[in-house]
Amino acid sequence: SQTIHQWPATLVQPVGSPLSLECTVEGTSNPNLYWYRQAAGRGLQLLFYSVGIGQISSEVPQNLSASRPQDRQFILSSKKLLLSDSGFYLCAYRDTRNSPLHFGNGTRLTVT
Amino acid sequence: AQRVTQPEKLLSVFKGAPVELKCNYSYSGSPELFWYVQYSRQRLQLLLRHISRESIKGFTADLNKGETSFHLKKPFAQEEDSAMYYCALVDNYGQNFVFGPGTRLSVLP
Numbered sequence: 640s641q642t643i644h645q646w647p648a649t650l651v652q653p654v655g656s657p658l659s660l661e662c663t664v665e666g667t668s669n670p671n672l673y674w675y676r677q678a679a680g681r682g683l684q685l686l687f688y689s690v691g692i693g694q695i696s697s698e699v700p701q702n703l704s705a706s707r708p709q710d711r712q713f714i715l716s717s718k719k720l721l722l723s724d725s726g727f728y729l730c731a732y733r734d735t736r737n738s739p740l741h742f743g744n745g746t747r748l749t750v751t
Numbered sequence: 752a753q754r755v756t757q758p759e760k761l762l763s764v765f766k767g768a769p770v771e772l773k774c775n776y777s778y779s780g781s782p783e784l785f786w787y788v789q790y791s792r793q794r795l796q797l798l799l800r801h802i803s804r805e806s807i808k809g810f811t812a813d814l815n816k817g818e819t820s821f822h823l824k825k826p827f828a829q830e831e832d833s834a835m836y837y838c839a840l841v842d843n844y845g846q847n848f849v850f851g852p853g854t855r856l857s858v859l860p
Binding site: 671673675681682683685688690696698729731733736737739740741742743744745 | 757785787794795796797800802837839845846847848849850851852853
């Protein structure tokens with residue numbers, strides 16, 4: 640069966656520190672992978688998506704970057720966190736063109 | 752560019768009353784529309800999609816291309832329907848998945 644793992648569940652980081660959030664998918668090959676940020680009143684903001692290894696599409700210019708080093712691994716990074724990077728980050732995958740998105744449990748990031 | 756709007760941030764109804772959560776979209780191609788739901792302390796999950804044309808938990812949604820709408824409806828709301836509801840659209844290529852800002856539904860006893 641297919642599963643999606645996202646970690647850590649919560650993270651508190653100081654301003655200026657680096658960030659690495661990891662997401663892995665099991666039970667499928669070559670999925671589309673997505674990073675979203677969920678903010679109250681703004682809903683789900685698409686940050687990045689990837690249709691294959693090394694292929695990243697950025698939807699919103701910002702302090703974050705994404706990478707896909709392996710087929711089922713998607714990483715969200717930052718070299719220097721800003722206070723405004725605080726939020727709830729969701730990873731999701733889509734395994735075929737006709738399937739819906741499946742979400743991870745999310746990471747609550749607090750930048751202090 | 753694709754865009755999904757949900758005009759109501761919060762919708763409160765009494766148990767047994769009809770519910771309609773509004774969703775409008777803008778997209779030049781033929782989109783695929785979805786409704787996702789997030790119950791308290793649970794992950795975001797699919798509720799229904801327009802190509803399935805099915806009813807889930809009593810909810811239905813019809814794609815109206817003329818009005819570019821995909822409103823979610825339920826004739827009799829239940830307290831367990833209280834949750835955050837997101838309307839979403841995916842482009843023709845099945846890649847760019849865009850969500851609306853969400854509507855919080857509160858069903859009062």
